[in-house]
Amino acid sequence: MREITYLEAIKEALDEELARDPSVFILGEDVGIYGGAFRVTEGFYEKYGEWRILDTPLSESGFTGAAIGAALVGMRPVVEMQFADFISCAFDQLVNVAAKNHYRWGGATPIVVRAPYGGNIHGGAFHSQCIEGFFFNVAGLKIVAPSTAYDAKGLLKAAIRDNDPVIYCEHKYLYRRIKDSIPEEDYVVPIGKARIALEGNDVSIITYGAMVHTALEAAQALNEKGISCEIIDLRTILPLDKKSIFTTVKKTNKVVVLHEQTKTGGVGAEVSSLITEYCFDYLDGPIIRIAAQDTPVPYSAQMEEAFIPQVKDVLSAVEKLIRY
Amino acid sequence: MDAKREDLLQLYYYLKLTRRLEDRVTSLYHQGKILGGAWTSNGTEAVSVGFGYALEKNDIAAPYFRDMGVFLIRGITAKRIMAQYFGKKTGVTGGKEGNVHIGDLNFGVIGFPSHLADNYPVGTGAALAFKIRGEKRIAVACTGDGGTSRGDFHEGMNFAAVRKLPIVFICNNNQYAYSTPLQLQMSIKNIAERALAYGMSSKIVDGNNVIEVYMAAKEAYEIARNGGGPTFIECKTMRMHGHSEHDSAKYVPRELLDEWKKKDPILNMEKYLLENNISQKAELESIDSRVKKEIEEAEAFAEQSPYPEPEDGMKGLYATPIAEE
Numbered sequence: 001m002r003e004i005t006y007l008e009a010i011k012e013a014l015d016e017e018l019a020r021d022p023s024v025f026i027l028g029e030d031v032g033i034y035g036g037a038f039r040v041t042e043g044f045y046e047k048y049g050e051w052r053i054l055d056t057p058l059s060e061s062g063f064t065g066a067a068i069g070a071a072l073v074g075m076r077p078v079v080e081m082q083f084a085d086f087i088s089c090a091f092d093q094l095v096n097v098a099a100k101n102h103y104r105w106g107g108a109t110p111i112v113v114r115a116p117y118g119g120n121i122h123g124g125a126f127h128s129q130c131i132e133g134f135f136f137n138v139a140g141l142k143i144v145a146p147s148t149a150y151d152a153k154g155l156l157k158a159a160i161r162d163n164d165p166v167i168y169c170e171h172k173y174l175y176r177r178i179k180d181s182i183p184e185e186d187y188v189v190p191i192g193k194a195r196i197a198l199e200g201n202d203v204s205i206i207t208y209g210a211m212v213h214t215a216l217e218a219a220q221a222l223n224e225k226g227i228s229c230e231i232i233d234l235r236t237i238l239p240l241d242k243k244s245i246f247t248t249v250k251k252t253n254k255v256v257v258l259h260e261q262t263k264t265g266g267v268g269a270e271v272s273s274l275i276t277e278y279c280f281d282y283l284d285g286p287i288i289r290i291a292a293q294d295t296p297v298p299y300s301a302q303m304e305e306a307f308i309p310q311v312k313d314v315l316s317a318v319e320k321l322i323r324y
Numbered sequence: 325m326d327a328k329r330e331d332l333l334q335l336y337y338y339l340k341l342t343r344r345l346e347d348r349v350t351s352l353y354h355q356g357k358i359l360g361g362a363w364t365s366n367g368t369e370a371v372s373v374g375f376g377y378a379l380e381k382n383d384i385a386a387p388y389f390r391d392m393g394v395f396l397i398r399g400i401t402a403k404r405i406m407a408q409y410f411g412k413k414t415g416v417t418g419g420k421e422g423n424v425h426i427g428d429l430n431f432g433v434i435g436f437p438s439h440l441a442d443n444y445p446v447g448t449g450a451a452l453a454f455k456i457r458g459e460k461r462i463a464v465a466c467t468g469d470g471g472t473s474r475g476d477f478h479e480g481m482n483f484a485a486v487r488k489l490p491i492v493f494i495c496n497n498n499q500y501a502y503s504t505p506l507q508l509q510m511s512i513k514n515i516a517e518r519a520l521a522y523g524m525s526s527k528i529v530d531g532n533n534v535i536e537v538y539m540a541a542k543e544a545y546e547i548a549r550n551g552g553g554p555t556f557i558e559c560k561t562m563r564m565h566g567h568s569e570h571d572s573a574k575y576v577p578r579e580l581l582d583e584w585k586k587k588d589p590i591l592n593m594e595k596y597l598l599e600n601n602i603s604q605k606a607e608l609e610s611i612d613s614r615v616k617k618e619i620e621e622a623e624a625f626a627e628q629s630p631y632p633e634p635e636d637g638m639k640g641l642y643a644t645p646i647a648e649e
Contacts, residue, residue: 025456028615051455051456052456054452054487056483057479057482057483057486059479059482059483061445061475061476061479062445062448062476062479062482062483063479063480063483064445065442065444065445065446065448065449065451065476065479065480066445066446066448066480066483067449067450068436068445068446068449068451068465069386069445069447069448069449069450069451069453070447070449070450070452071449072429072434072446072449072450073384073429073450073454074451074453075453075456077449092439092442092476093442093445093446093476096437096438096439096442097437097439097442097446099439101427101435101638102415102641102642102643103420103640103641104420104421104425104427105416105417105420105421105425105426105427105428105435106417106427106428106429106640107427107429107434107435108643109643110643113467139641140641142642162644163642163643163644164642164643164644190647191646192646192647204420205426235448239646307556
C-alpha cells in the first residue's frame with residue numbers, strides 16, 4: 001500500500017491503462033508537450049509518443065467527435081477537457097453521437113471524457129462549474145464522480161475498460177488536498193455502485209464528489225452531539241445506484257441530499273423524487289436538499305463561499321431533521 | 325487511370341438501384357406506408373455511388389443522409405434498408421432508427437446523426453485510429469452544402485489537416501439546404517475554397533457524372549492511404565426533390581430544375597456507356613430488370629417482416645450494461 005493524492009491516482013490509472021492496452025490513447029488541449037493544465041499527463045508524451053498523447057487544436061467538439069470515431073473502430077480514447085466548463089462546446093457530439101450510437105445502430109463507443117470540475121478554487125463562472133447536471137438527463141451516457149483517491153483510480157480504470165461513453169468528473173479542489181492508501185496491484189471500482197462513506201443510524205446524507213468531505217466533517221461534529229450520520233457516496237451519478245439509496249433510507253428514515261451542483265433540476269432533485277416514489281412509507285421527515293445557489297459561480301471568495309454548500313448548512317439541515 | 329468495363333457497369337447498376345429504391349420509398353411514403361419522413365438523394369445519386377464505389381473493403385464511411393449509394397455498395401441490402409423504412413425488426417437498426425439513419429460497422433458504415441457535419445470529426449477519428457495503428461485504411465466523410473456552415477465541419481477539417489490523417493471529405497453541394505439557397509448559406513462561390521483555409525487540397529467535380537466522382541475519390545483515397553493527408557471534394561449537383569418528400573420545394577425555380585434535369589446522372593451514364601460502345605441497350609435493360617426485381621423483393625421482405633416488440637425499445641442502451649448484484 002502507498003499513499004498518493006487524488007491527482008496522482010488519476011495519473012496512475014491513465015499510465016497503467018496506456019501501458020496495458022495499446023488501444024488506449026489520450027487527446028485534448030495541451031496534454032502532450034506541456035503535460036496538461038493540471039499536470040495530470042506530465043511525462044506521458046515522452047513515454048508514449050505524440051500519437052498516443054495527442055495535443056489537439058482548440059476544438060472541443062472536433063476532438064470529442066474524433067475520439068468517438070476512433071472508438072467506433074476499436075480504440076479506447078481518453079479525452080481531456082481542460083476545464084469541465086468547456087465540455088459545453090462538445091455537447092452535441094456527446095449527447096447526439098456518443099450517447100446514442102449504441103442504442104440507435106449498435107455502434108459501441110468506448111470513450112472517457114475527463115472533466116476537471118467544481119469550485120472553491122476562485123475560478124469564476126467558466127472554470128468552476130459542476131457539469132454533471134447538463135448530461136444527467138441524457139440516456140446512453142455514464143457519469144462518475146469519485147471523491148477519494150482510491151475511487152479516482154479504480155473508477156477511471158473501470159471507465160476506460162467500459163464499452164460506453166463515460167464522463168469522468170474529477171474534482172479540481174481534491175487534486176492535491178486528499179490522499180489515500182492505494183494497493184500495489186491492479187483494481188477497478190465498478191461503475192454503478194455507490195459506497196457507504198460512513199456508517200450511521202439517525203440521518204442519511206446522500207452526496208458525491210468534494211461534498212463527501214464536507215459531509216464527513218459535518219458528521220464528525222454531529223457525532224459529538226450524539227447524532228449518528230450515514231454518508232452515501234454515490235460515486236456513479238448516471239445511472240444511479242438506486243439499491244444503495246433505498247437501503248440507507250430504509251435504515252435511517254431521514255435524508256439529506258447534498259451536492260455542489262446548482263439546485264434546480266439537479267441530481268438531488270432526482271434522488272429526492274426516487275425516494276418519495278419508492279420509499280415514502282419509510283420517511284420520518286421531508287427530504288432536504290442542500291445544493292449550490294441557482295446562479296453562475298461567483299468569483300469573489302465571500303460570494304463563492306456562500307454559493308457552495310458549507311459544513312454549517314449540513315449541520316442545520318441535519319439538526320432540523322432530527323427534530324421530526 | 326481509366327475505369328474498367330465491369331466497374332462502369334457496376335456504377336450503372338448502383339445508380340439504378342439507388343434511384344429505384346428511393347423512388348419506391350417515395351411512393352410508399354405517399355401511400356402512408358412509411359413512418360416519419362423520406363429523404364432521398366434524387367438527382368444526386370452519382371455522388372454517393374461514386375465515392376462509395378471507390379472505397380476498399382476495409383475502409384470506413386461516415387456518410388450523411390443523401391448517401392444511399394454508399395449503404396448499398398458497402399453491402400447493406402435493399403431488403404434491410406426497406407425494412408428499416410417500415411420500422412421492422414429486420415431493418416438495419418431493428419426499428420430503433422428509421423429511414424436513412426443507418427449504421428453498421430460490419431459493413432464499415434458509421435451511423436448518420438441528423439446534426440449535419442457531425443460525421444466530419446467522427447470520420448476524422450476513424451482516420452486517426454488508422455494512423456495510430458499504422459493501418460493502410462482510409463475514412464471518407466460526407467455532408468451537404470448546408471453542413472459546411474457548421475462548426476463541426478471546420479473542426480473536423482482542421483484536425484485532419486493538422487495531423488495529415490487518411491481521410492477524404494466529400495461535399496454533396498446540391499444547392500439547397502432544406503429551403504435555403506447557397507447565396508444565403510455562404511458568400512463564397514465554391515465550397516472547395518473552405519479547404520484552402522486548412523491547408524488542404526481540394527477538387528471540384530461534376531456531381532452528376534459518376535465516373536468523375538469515382539475517379540476523383542479513388543485518386544484522393546490513394547493519396548490519403550499513402551500518407552499524403554486529406555482532400556476535400558466538392559461535388560456540384562442539384563437536389564431534384566424537396567428536402568424530404570413532404571416538401572414540394574416550390575421555392576426552387578422551375579427553370580433551374582429543367583436545366584438540371586437534362587444533366588440527370590443516370591441518363592448521363594447511359595449515354596456514356598452506349599456512345600462509347602461500352603455497353604448495349606439490351607445489357608442495360610437487363611441490369612434494370614435485375615434492379616426492379618431486387619426492389620420488389622425488398623419491399624415484399626419488408627412488408628412480411630415482423631414489427632419489433634414494444635419492450636425491444638428498452639434494450640441496447642449500453643454496450644456494457646450495469647452489472648446486477
